[in-house]
Amino acid sequence: MNRTYALVWNPSLAAWTVTDERARRRAKGAGAVLAAALLLPLTAIAADLPSGGQVVSGSGAINQPNANQMVIDQASNKLAIDWQSFDIAAGNKVTFNQPGRDAIALNRVLGADGSKIMGQLDANGRVFLINPNGVLFGSGAQVNVGGLVASTLNISNSDFAAGNYKFKGNGSNASVINNGQITAADGGSVALLGGTVSNNGVIVANQGSVALAAGNAVTLDFAGDGLLNVQVDEAVVDALVENHQLIKADGGQVLLTANAGDALLKTVVNNTGVIEAQTLGEKDGKIVLLGSFDGGTVQVAGTLDASAPNGGDGGFIETSGAHVKVADSTKVTTKAANGKTGTWLIDPTDFTVSAGNDNQSSSGIGANTLSSNLASNSVTLQTVATGSEAGDINVNAAVTWNADTTLTLNAHNNININAAITASDAQGKVALQYGQASANGGTADYHIAAPINLQSGENFSTQKGSTGSVHSYTVVNDAAALQAMNNHLGGNYAVGSHIDLSGISNWQPVGSVTFFTGRFDGLGHTLSNLTIDRSGVLDPVGLFGYTSSSVIRDIGLVGGSVTGGTYVGGLVGYNLVGYNQIGAISNAYATGSVSGVDYVGGLVGYNYGGAISNAYATGSVSGSGDYVGGLVGVNTNSGTISNAYATGSVLGASQVGGLVGSNDGSISSSFYATTNAAGNPINNNGDTVAGFDGNAYGTGKTWAELTQASTFTGWSIATTGGSNAIWRIYDGYSGPLLRSFLKSVTVTVNDVAGKTYDSNTGWVAGASYSSSDNSANLLGSASYTNVATRNAGTYALGLTGLYSNQEGYDITVAAGSYTIAKATISAVTDISASNKTYDATTAANLSYDDAGFTGRIDGDALTVASASGAFTDKNAGTGKAVDITGIVLGGADAANYTLTSNTATTTADISKADLAVSGISAANKTYDASTATTLTGTASINALGSDVVFVSGTSVGAFADKNAGNDKAITVTGYTLSGTDANNYNLLQPSGVTATINKADLALSGSKVYDGSTSVAGSTLTATGVAGETFAVAGSGDASNLASKNVQSGAALASITGLSLGSSSNGGLASNYNAPGVAGSSYTVTAKGLTLTGISAVDKIYDATTTAALNTAN
Structure with missing residues (x-):
């Protein structure tokens, strides 16, 4: 379908306000939307006014008359301004004074923050607000403009200037959110564009346009005639458009669209609020909710209103996408008070009308919801085909309405009517358009397994293929109308209800003299108790006499009897293929008795080139002459019979068969089941047919074989419900049944509570089932599958034993569950x-x-x-x-x-953990006769994790002994632990600390009285160490010991030759000392004493001194 939509620009009405109920709904819905907004700091407070504005194109001026207002005076028709931020705080106002309503002011935000509009924005023309980080209109925002585009997608200045309104994003799904009120002026529009777009407030553009579009690229086309085209050109991941409050464009159009462009990129278009585009004057409203056809979902809820309460025709509403889910209680109306009601188009891929008021887990609508909305709309269900979906429409629950509206089923492929459709109004219509995927419709069809109930008149139509002819039918609902078909044998007729013909005694077959060449559709109804007695008439006898080029389908003849002469059938006496190669009878059956002379069949007397399919007859058939068959008397001239059967007794003179009396046409996938086909066998020049007990050239089957699907090779036959097979068989219970006559019913096995695990094998009794149709008369008795296990768990609980006959049901079993709870x-x-x-x-x-x-x-x-x-x-x-x-x-x-x-x-x-102190070492020393040492370094510990532990204390180190030696062990003590976690540790004092005690030097000292030699005797020396330790010196010395023999004091020895260290008398150890040497030695030679003789004093005269003169001559 075309995904470009034209939106009209027209004058608007005054702005609307929101009721309390809607306000509550908005508040509830807005929370989820705002939480999902990307890159938009919604909790932030808006800046007072826009900032950093620079005109980059066009002519205009930015003025700020006071702290709360900003005015942009636009002089050119187009103006582009780059801003660092564009916010309007609550209580503040920004006004654009523009040359006219068509003038545009482009405002592009270059900063990193989203725009927060909490105050008032006014403009007499159009305003574009571009911010890739997001745009939020707060709950107090008031926007009154000629038109508005708020977008997270950018537009270049060159495109803007050239009128190419192409908006392109950066791949993010930044949000545009409206929680306030946006009102466009007469003929104006509002377009919100971004990765996600949400309306939780009010948007009004009466007689104008409102567009909410999500994608990575969007094109807006403002045409000269006031039209706006909106095209989503490029996808964005998780595109989302939603309305939770009110969008109003009376006399105009509303478009909500999102595009993923890829089934892997999820898109959602969601409405839970109110969208209104009522007719104003001659201007119909239009509402479109468009999702991607590549996996997009449109969720329809709330209210869509394109009605015409004040005159004119109703508008048009479309909800389209790969999946369209219509919620319970959705209200959609295009009702016109004085004109023609409009149309609601639902356009997904496959689509199902389901039971009750169910919300849809897949693409579809609840039958009650559809019924209620048909009261105010003509509804079109239209499908396309994408992916694995064929584009079928399935009506699985009854639809009933009483209004002059039309339900159109427009299927890409097939239409399956599995539940009744009833239009009670005299103008209520149903249109079946199938096979729309191609011009001629291909093999598509509509399948009626439940009746379509219509009032008399031109209320039904069909079309096969997109360019096929539309066939309009006159609906008949009584015997007189049926009989009146003789007045127009080329017409198209449909039966609108079950008709009892028991009161008719002189039925004139339709086309008794002239061929019936029209179409006749029973719409799943029955004609009961038709009695015809024309035994003396040679013309064909049946409901129809002669038919040629006709199409007869979806009809059942129940009970009654038909009697004639030649060419006698319950439905048609003589069926001719006709010039247009049609002559088709399908989905038809007869249960009454048929009797005649020649060419007698339970359904058709003589089939000359016609096609009979999906048909059966169960009544007795008798002929006094030739060519008598349970279904068809004669099948000739390339006539075809497929998917058909007969079960009644057959009696004739010759050419008698359980299915056909004579055949030189084609018969396939057909059977008869009767033990009484009396007369000469059939003349069979064509295909054979399966028969019971080998009668009349059929392939014989026992009853047991006839009730087993496995014996029907090549047939389209199913043993479970809900298939697309032509036949359904209940193995062991029934022969093949034609599915086209069976009503779909689902039998759901109810869950069984079960038991608590006890290690025993078995299950709890009390299983039951429920039926989707409580009136369904199912045959047999239910037998439930056992759960032969001992282990806890939930197990499927199936069902067997239920079956049906041809007038019954295609039973689908939905398994229940049986639970063994854990002990x-x-x-x-x-x-x-x-x-x-x-x-x-x-x-x-x-x-x-x-x-x-x-x-x-x-x-x-x-x-x-x-x-x-x-x-x-x-x-x-x-x-x-x-x-x-x-x-x-x-x-x-x-x-x-x-x-x-x-x-x-x-x-x-x-x-406790051990905690060692490290980082401590000791200095080497020279022997000092003590164990004391000097410690160096800083004590440290490596506590575990983030433990709080400190090491402190005065450390003391001691050698193991005082003696000299290398790498001598030192014991360190004195450290303690403190801190929160200290009690978790055993403190280990530093270990492995060593140092060397070097040997000390000895000092030699001594003295002698001058003896005239330079040698020193050891006995005159003492070797002195530390701490008072002394040693004796042995040896007699050597002349080299002193440098001089003369008296000297503290002179160093010149050598220690001839001398050696002796023992200590006070505990000293020689091993703690280096060998003695001259260094540090001290030796004294004192003068030797002399006695002088022969000296006398010379006498003197007193001279007042003590000086005496000596006489040493002697």
Whole structure:
């Protein structure tokens, strides 16, 4: 279909306000919409006014007369402004003064934030607001413009200037959301464009246009005549358009559209609010909800109103997409008070009318919802075909209405009427348009398994193929109208109700002299108790006498009797193919008796080149002459019989057959089932036919074989309901039944509550079923499939034993379920936890080996597959509680149990962790006769995780002994722990600390009295170490010991030749000292004492001094 829509620009009415009820609905719906908005910070407060505006094209001025207002004076017809932001806070106002209503002001936001319009926006022309980050019209926003485009899709200045309104996004689905009120002026429009577009407020464009479009590229075409074309050119992922409040465009048009362009890109068009486009004057309203045909979904709810309450004709409403889901209580109206009611077009792929008021899980509408809306609309259900869907229309629940409206079923492929359609109004109509995928319709058809009930008149029509002829039918509802068909033998007739003909005694076959060449459709109805007695007449006898080039279908003749002479059939005496090669009879049956002379059949007496399909006869057939058959007397001149059968007794003189008396045409997929076909066998020059007990050239089958689908090779036959096969068989209960005459019924097995697992095999009795048609008289008795299992679970509960006859049902069984509930384990015991060393976590290692299970049935295999353990806190301690969570059962029978609680408790210990001090070293020293050492470095510790632990204290280091040596071990003490987590650790003082005690030097010292030599005797020396340690010196020395023999004090020895270290008398060890040397030595030579003789004093005269003169001559 064409996905471009023309939207008309026309004068508007005054703005509407919202009622309280609608306001509540808006508030409810808006929450979900706003939560999904992308890139739009809805919780932010709008800036006071737009900022950073720069005119980039056209002529205009930006003025701000006060803090709360901004005025844009536009001088050119087109003006483009780039803004850093475009917000309007509550209480503020932006006004565009434009040259005229067709002037356009393009406002493009370059900043990173979405636009928040919380105040007032006024313009006498059109305003474009472009913000790729999103646009929000808040609940207090008031927009009064000539026209508005709010978009997250950009437009270039060159396209804008050239009038090419092509909007292109960046692939995001940023939102445009309206929670306020937007009103377009006379002839104006409102277009909201983005990845997601939501209206939770009010949009008014009376006699104008409102478009909400989601995609990555959209083209708007403003034509000179006021038309606006909207085309979604490119898809966006998860495109969404929704209306939760009110869109009003009386006399105009409303379009909601989203495009994914790909079945993998989900699109949704959703209406739960009110969309109104009522007729104004001569201007019909139009509402279109258009989703993608590549997987898009249109969700129809709320109200769609294109009615004409004040004159004129009703408008047009379309809801189209790959899937159209119409919610319960949806209100759609195109009703015209004084004119012609409009049309609602529903255009998906496959479409189903389902039971009751059900909301739709797939594409479809509830029958009650459709019925109620037919009171105010002509409704067209139209399908296309995409993907795996064929484009069928299925009516699976009864539709009833009483209005002068038309229900049109326009199918891409087939139409399947599985439930009654009833139009009670004299002008209520049904149109079946099928095979619209091609010009001639191909093999498509409409299938009537339930009646279409119509009033008399021109109320039914058909069309096969998109260019095929439309056949209008006159609906008849009584015997007189049926008989009156003789007055126009080329007409088309449809039966609008079941008709009892028991009061007719002189039936004149339709076409008794002249051929009936029209169309006759029973619409699934029956004509009962037709009695014809024309035994003395040679003309063909039946409901119809002669037929040629006619189409007769969907009719049943029930009971009665037909008697004639030559060419006698319950439905048609003589069926001729005719010049147009039609002569078709399908979906027809007769149950009454038929008798005559020659060419006598239960349904057709003589089939000359005609086609008979999906037909059967069950009444007795007798002929006093030749060519007598249960279904057809003679099938000749390439006549065809397919998918047909007969079960009545057959009596004739010669050429007698259970199905046909004589055949030189084609017979396929057909059978007869009678033990009485008396007379000479048939003249069979054509195909053979399956028969019962081998009568009359059929392929004989026993009754057991006749009731088994497997014996019908090559037939389109099904053993389950709801198929597309031509035949249905209930194996073991029925022969083949023609599905076209069976009503669809679903038997649903009710779920059985079942039992709790007890380790025993079996199931609980009490199964039952419910039927989709409570009036259905199903044969047989239900037998439910057993559930032969002991294990817990939910199992399908099937049903067998129900069946039907040809006047009954195509039974589909929907399985129920039987549940064995899991038994309960109320407690899991004896799960243990391992002791551990503190690791700064609460993790606990569990052991399940000895686990016990309270509630386990003896003999069942249960284990703990997994669980998690955690100490109540991380700290060290004994007998600490361990919480066990996440217990998962294992073992062969685990699936049969459920845990009351998947938690338990136990206890375990957490011992303290060792925490070593590091970073400490010691300095080497020279032997000092003590164990003391000097420590260096900074003490540090590596606590676990994020533990808070500090090391402190005055450290002391001590060698193991005082003696000199290399890499001697040092013991460090004095550190302590503090901090929140200190109690979780054992502090280890620094270890591995070593240092070297180097040997000390000895100092040699001594003295002697001058002896005239340079040697030093050891006995005159002492070797002095540290801490008062001294050593004796041995040896007699050597002349090299002193550099001078003379008296000297503290002179260093020149050598220690001839000298060696002796022992210590006060505890000193020679191993702690280096060998003595001259360094640091000190030796003193004192003067030797002399005694002088022969010296005398010289006498003197007192001279007042003590000086004496000596005489040393002697």
